[in-house]
Amino acid sequence: MNNSPYFLQPASVQSVMLRVLLALLPGIAIYVWFFGAAVLVQIALASVTALAAEAAMLKARGKPLLMFLGDGSALVTAWLIALTFPPIAPWWLTVIGVLTAIVIAKHLYGGLGQNPFNPAMVAFALMIVAYPSLMSQWPAVGFTDFLPQWNAIFGTRQLDAITMATPLDALRTALHTADARATVAGVLGNDATFGNIGGKGWEWVAAGYFLGGIYLLQQRIITWHMPAAFLATLFLISGGFALYDPTRFVGPSFHLFTGGAMLGAFFIVTDPVSGCTTPRGKLIFAAGIALLTWVIRTFGAYPDGIAFAVLLMNIAAPLIDMYTQPPVFGHKNKRGGPP
Amino acid sequence: MLEALLVMALGAIVLGAALGYAAVRFRVEGDPLVEKIDAILPQTQCGQCGFPGCKPYAQAIAKGEAEINQCPPGGEEGIHKLADLLGREFKPLSAEHGIEKPKSVALINEQTCIGCTLCIQACPVDAIVGAAKQMHTVVASQCTGCELCLPPCPVDCITMEPLAESVETWKWKYPVVRLHPVQKETA
Amino acid sequence: MSALQRLFGFHGGVKPAYHKEASTTAPIAVAPTPTRLVIPLHQSIGGPPRPLVKPGERVLKGQRIGSADGNVSSAVHASTSGTVVAVEMCLMPHTSGLSALCVVIEPDGRDEWIALQAFDYRAATPTQTRDYLRDAGVVGLGGAVFPTYLKLNAGKQGKLETLVLNGAECEPFITCDDVLMRERADAILRGAVIMREMLAAGQVLVGIEDNKPEAVAAMEAAARAVNAASGDDAIRVVAVPTRYPAGGAKQLIRVLTGIEVPHGERSTDYGVQCFNVGTAYAIHEAIELGQPLISRIVTVAGNVGHARNYQVLFGTPMKDLIALCAPLPDSDRVIMGGPMMGFLMPADQVPVVKATNCVLVGSKKLFPPPPPEMPCIRCGECAKVCPADLQPFEMYWFSRARIFGKAQEYNLFDCIECGCCAYVCPSRIPLVDYYRFAKSEIWTREVEKEAADEARERYEFRLLREEREKQEKAAKLAAKTAAGREKAAAAVAEAQKPAVTPEEDAKKALIAAALERVKTQKELVHPENTVDLTPEQQAEVAAIEARRAEIREMAKPHLRQDD
Numbered sequence A: 001m002n003n004s005p006y007f008l009q010p011a012s013v014q015s016v017m018l019r020v021l022l023a024l025l026p027g028i029a030i031y032v033w034f035f036g037a038a039v040l041v042q043i044a045l046a047s048v049t050a051l052a053a054e055a056a057m058l059k060a061r062g063k064p065l066l067m068f069l070g071d072g073s074a075l076v077t078a079w080l081i082a083l084t085f086p087p088i089a090p091w092w093l094t095v096i097g098v099l100t101a102i103v104i105a106k107h108l109y110g111g112l113g114q115n116p117f118n119p120a121m122v123a124f125a126l127m128i129v130a131y132p133s134l135m136s137q138w139p140a141v142g143f144t145d146f147l148p149q150w151n152a153i154f155g156t157r158q159l160d161a162i163t164m165a166t167p168l169d170a171l172r173t174a175l176h177t178a179d180a181r182a183t184v185a186g187v188l189g190n191d192a193t194f195g196n197i198g199g200k201g202w203e204w205v206a207a208g209y210f211l212g213g214i215y216l217l218q219q220r221i222i223t224w225h226m227p228a229a230f231l232a233t234l235f236l237i238s239g240g241f242a243l244y245d246p247t248r249f250v251g252p253s254f255h256l257f258t259g260g261a262m263l264g265a266f267f268i269v270t271d272p273v274s275g276c277t278t279p280r281g282k283l284i285f286a287a288g289i290a291l292l293t294w295v296i297r298t299f300g301a302y303p304d305g306i307a308f309a310v311l312l313m314n315i316a317a318p319l320i321d322m323y324t325q326p327p328v329f330g331h332k333n334k335r336g337g338p339p
Numbered sequence B: 001m002l003e004a005l006l007v008m009a010l011g012a013i014v015l016g017a018a019l020g021y022a023a024v025r026f027r028v029e030g031d032p033l034v035e036k037i038d039a040i041l042p043q044t045q046c047g048q049c050g051f052p053g054c055k056p057y058a059q060a061i062a063k064g065e066a067e068i069n070q071c072p073p074g075g076e077e078g079i080h081k082l083a084d085l086l087g088r089e090f091k092p093l094s095a096e097h098g099i100e101k102p103k104s105v106a107l108i109n110e111q112t113c114i115g116c117t118l119c120i121q122a123c124p125v126d127a128i129v130g131a132a133k134q135m136h137t138v139v140a141s142q143c144t145g146c147e148l149c150l151p152p153c154p155v156d157c158i159t160m161e162p163l164a165e166s167v168e169t170w171k172w173k174y175p176v177v178r179l180h181p182v183q184k185e186t187a
Numbered sequence C: 001m002s003a004l005q006r007l008f009g010f011h012g013g014v015k016p017a018y019h020k021e022a023s024t025t026a027p028i029a030v031a032p033t034p035t036r037l038v039i040p041l042h043q044s045i046g047g048p049p050r051p052l053v054k055p056g057e058r059v060l061k062g063q064r065i066g067s068a069d070g071n072v073s074s075a076v077h078a079s080t081s082g083t084v085v086a087v088e089m090c091l092m093p094h095t096s097g098l099s100a101l102c103v104v105i106e107p108d109g110r111d112e113w114i115a116l117q118a119f120d121y122r123a124a125t126p127t128q129t130r131d132y133l134r135d136a137g138v139v140g141l142g143g144a145v146f147p148t149y150l151k152l153n154a155g156k157q158g159k160l161e162t163l164v165l166n167g168a169e170c171e172p173f174i175t176c177d178d179v180l181m182r183e184r185a186d187a188i189l190r191g192a193v194i195m196r197e198m199l200a201a202g203q204v205l206v207g208i209e210d211n212k213p214e215a216v217a218a219m220e221a222a223a224r225a226v227n228a229a230s231g232d233d234a235i236r237v238v239a240v241p242t243r244y245p246a247g248g249a250k251q252l253i254r255v256l257t258g259i260e261v262p263h264g265e266r267s268t269d270y271g272v273q274c275f276n277v278g279t280a281y282a283i284h285e286a287i288e289l290g291q292p293l294i295s296r297i298v299t300v301a302g303n304v305g306h307a308r309n310y311q312v313l314f315g316t317p318m319k320d321l322i323a324l325c326a327p328l329p330d331s332d333r334v335i336m337g338g339p340m341m342g343f344l345m346p347a348d349q350v351p352v353v354k355a356t357n358c359v360l361v362g363s364k365k366l367f368p369p370p371p372p373e374m375p376c377i378r379c380g381e382c383a384k385v386c387p388a389d390l391q392p393f394e395m396y397w398f399s400r401a402r403i404f405g406k407a408q409e410y411n412l413f414d415c416i417e418c419g420c421c422a423y424v425c426p427s428r429i430p431l432v433d434y435y436r437f438a439k440s441e442i443w444t445r446e447v448e449k450e451a452a453d454e455a456r457e458r459y460e461f462r463l464l465r466e467e468r469e470k471q472e473k474a475a476k477l478a479a480k481t482a483a484g485r486e487k488a489a490a491a492v493a494e495a496q497k498p499a500v501t502p503e504e505d506a507k508k509a510l511i512a513a514a515l516e517r518v519k520t521q522k523e524l525v526h527p528e529n530t531v532d533l534t535p536e537q538q539a540e541v542a543a544i545e546a547r548r549a550e551i552r553e554m555a556k557p558h559l560r561q562d563d
C-alpha cells in the first residue's frame, strides 16, 4: 500500500500534453487559411512517424508501451516539427526530422524527462544544416491549392510556381549578403499596416499562437516568465537596433510576429524538460534565447535562429538553474547561490 | 593552414599552462589517502581483513598491498565506496575473509561468566567492563560486533546478538517503482 | 478583532477537498473504556521513558507508569484505573509494523483518579513548572508530539513577542481541533494564558482557517471574556485563508507575523512560539485541574458511516474506536493522521497515542491506488506549491539516485513532508516517499559514522595504552633480568650460529618460558563455577563441553586461522 499523500490532484503528463496540443489549434487553423492544408498533411505524417518511432524505441528499451505512448509527449514534438518545417517539405524530410527528434534527441538520451535538448529543435537544426534549400521553401501566401502542395510533398517537385522565401529569409538575404544595397523598407515595402507586419499571413499565424499561449498561461501549464522574457528581450534588442539604423535593422514588430517567434515564445522555449526551472533561471534562459535568436536572424546564415538559440541555451540551462536557486523558507535574507 | 595550426598550438599551450598553474595553485590540501580510506572502513577492528585493525588495512590499501574487498563488516557498500575513492574496479567481497553479516553486539551470559578478564583483553575498543573474578558486561553501545571476544572466553559465555530493528532505527524503504499492469507481461 | 490583523502569505500550498463536514455535525463524545489498554511508553519525540510499574500492580487513573528519561522525554500515565497485566513488546501505531515496550492495563471499571491537585504555577519557578509539565506528560498534540515543557522556555531574551496558537487544522478530514475550539474555547484560552505568562509573551494570536467560522466565533467570544478580565486585549483570534498547509507551525507563524523561522533554529529566538490549541487545553488540564495527559480528542473519519470526534483514552485500540463509527465494508486500511501527511497503520488493533489526532479509515474508492509513476518532466509544478520554497524535483532526482549529499545541498531537511509536491505532480511520482527514504538513510549513516568515529578513538586509545603498558613492563623486565640475559646471550653467542642475534634468542627463551607458564596455568586454573559440582552437574558440563567441541570443529573451516 502506498504512503501519504493519499490524495492526488487529477493531473497527468497526458493531460498536460493534450492541452498543449489544444493550444496549438488556433495557430494551425490560421496557418491553413494562409498557407494551405499541406501543413495538416505534415502534422499527420509527423504524428504517425513519431508514434511509430516512440513505440519502437519503448519496446527496444523495455518500457511499458501503453503508458508512455499515451503520454502525448511524442505528439507535441511531432506537431512542433510539422509547424516549424516548411509545409511543402518533401515527406521524407519530415520523417527523417521526426525520427531524429524521437530516436536520437529523446530516447538515446533516456526518454521522457531526460533529454537535455529540445527534440523538435534538434530535428530542425539538423535538417536545416543538411538540407538548407528544402528547409527554406515556403508556399507563397495565398497559394493554397491543395493538389500542387500534395505533389510537392509526395511527388514531383515543381516548386517555382508555388514557393517563395519567408519574409525573414528574404530580408536577411537582401540586407546582409555581401554587396547588398537594400534597405528594410525596400524589402518589406512601406506599408507597415497590419497584415504586413511580419510578412503577409505570418502575423496572423503568430496571433493564433499567441492566443494558444494565453490559454496555456491560464491553464497554469506554463508560467509567464519565459514568454515574457523572450518577447521583451526580442522587442528591446530589435527595437534598439532599429532605432539606431532603421535601414539596416528591422524593427520589433516584424521580429515578434514573423517566423517562429510566437510559437517559440509559448511552445518551444517553454519546454520544461530541457529548460530552466527556477523563476529567475527561466527569465535568463528565455532572454538568452531571444538574444541569440536576434543575432542569428540578423547576422547568421540561416533563415530563422530560434532552433540554434534554444539548443545553445539548453546547454547552459543546468548551470543557470544552479546559480538561480530561489532561497528556501527561512533563508530569504541570504542570496541563493549554487547549492 | 599553417596559421590555423599555429593558432591551435598556441591555444593548447596557453590552456595547458593555465591548467598546470591551476593544479599547483589550487591544489586541495586534503586528508592523506590513509585517513580517507580509514574513514570509509567500519572501524569494527575485527581483523577479518587479515590486518590487526582497520587502520593497518587502510595503510595496506593505500600502499597497494591489499585488495579493497577484504572487509566483511564494511560489506558491498564499503567496497563500492573504496572503489569510488580509489578509482578502482568494484570487486565482490572476497569469500576467504568472511561474509557480510547483520550487525550484532556481543552479549555475556552473566550466569556463566567466571570473570577471567580474557575477553576484556581481547576487546579492541574496551567495550567490556568488569574486574577479575567479577562478572563482565558488554557496553552494547560501544561494541562493534567484531567477535574477537568469543574465542578467548574459556566458558563460551559470549554470544552475538543481532541488533534488532526498532521503531527508532527503522528506515523508510526505497520507494518501489509502481509498475503498470501491462509491463508485467514483458517483465 | 480579526480585521485589525495584517496577514502575510506563504509560498505554495494546495487546496485539496476538505471533507470536514461529516465529523463536525455531532458534538464530542466520550469513547467507552476498552477491555484492555495498551499504552506505549514511547509516545513523544525524545528518549523512551522508563517503565515504573510491574505486571500485577494496580494502578490508578493518572498514575505515572513511565518516567521521563533524559533531557528530551516526557512521562506516560495510566489512562484509567486497573491492573497492569503485562509490560511487553506490542505492535506500535507506526508504519514500520515494529513493536515497542508497552504497559498493558486491564481496567477495573472504577475509573479511579489519583489524588488530583492543581499546580500553583505562579508560586513555582519556571523550571519547576516545566518539570511538572514534563511529569504530567504534556506534549504537542498537533501531531509532532514534541515535549511541551521544552518549548515553554522564553529563550535568550527572556520574553516573547508573540505566542501563536495553532487552530488552523489544514489537513482534510481532521476536525479534532475545530470541535475542541467550538466546545472548550474557555479552557483552551486558560491554557494559553498560562503559556503566555510562562513565556512573558506580549500578544497571543490564535490562527484559525476561515473555513471554521463556528470555531472562530467561539474563540472570539472566549477571547473577549479573557481580554475583558485582563484588560489588555492581548488575545486575538485571526481567521487565516484556507490553504493547505496553513496549519504547519512555520507556515502559520509566517502568515500571522511575517516571520520565517529557518529549519533547525528555535522560533523563540525570533520572538515567536507556536502551540497547538489541543496542547493549550492539555496545559489547562494539567495545571489547573492537576490531570496529567491521559486522553485526547480524536477524529474518526473517512470510510465510515458516522464520522465523529471522540474523547479517547490513550491505549484504546483504534479498532474499538472505528467500531463506534459504522465502518463501511470496503474499508481496507487505517491511517493515523490525515490523507496528506498521515501514516499507514500496520493493523487496526494498534492503540491511540498522543500523536493520534485522527483515525482515518481508507478504502480503494476513497484513496485510489496512485496511477503508475512516470518520469519527472521538470514541469516545476512541485516547486510552485512547495511551502518550504524547495525544488522538490531536484531533491527527488538526487534521492532517487541515492546521491544524498546533493539532496542535502538542495535543503532536503527543510522539507516538512507536507505532500503538496506529490499532490500536484503530473507524473504522479511519490516524491515524499523518496524524501523519507533519503532522510532516514542520511540519519542512519550519521549514526553509523558517529559510532565508527567513537570506535576508532577507543581503539587508538587502547593501542596507546597497550603500548605504554608494554613499555613499562619491558622496562621492569629489563631491569630484572639484565644480568641474567647478558650471561645467557654470551653463552648462546659462543655455542650457536652467529646468525642469531642475542636479543632474538633472549626473546625466544622468554616466549618459551611464557608458554610453559601458560600451559601449567591452564592445567591449574578451573573456572570458578565448575568446582564443587554434583556428579549430575559434572555430567551436564561434560555433555556441554562435548557439544561445544563439536561445534568448534564444525566452525573451524569458517574461522580464519590467526596463528
Ligand code: SF4
Pocket (backbone or CB within 6 Å): B041, B042, B043, B044, B045, B046, B047, B048, B049, B050, B051, B052, B053, B054, B055, B057, B070, B071, B072, B073, B074
Ligand atoms: S575487516 Fe575488520 S579490522 Fe579489517 S577493516 Fe574491516 S572492520 Fe576493520
Ligand code: SF4
Pocket (backbone or CB within 6 Å): C375, C376, C377, C378, C379, C380, C381, C382, C383, C392, C393, C396, C421, C424, C425, C426, C427, C428, C429, C431
Ligand atoms: S511536479 Fe512532478 S513532474 Fe513536475 S517537476 Fe515536480 S516532480 Fe517533476
Ligand code: SF4
Pocket (backbone or CB within 6 Å): C382, C385, C386, C387, C388, C389, C390, C392, C414, C415, C416, C417, C418, C419, C420, C421, C422, C431, C432
Ligand atoms: S513535501 Fe517537502 S518538498 Fe514537497 S511540497 Fe512539502 S515541503 Fe516541499
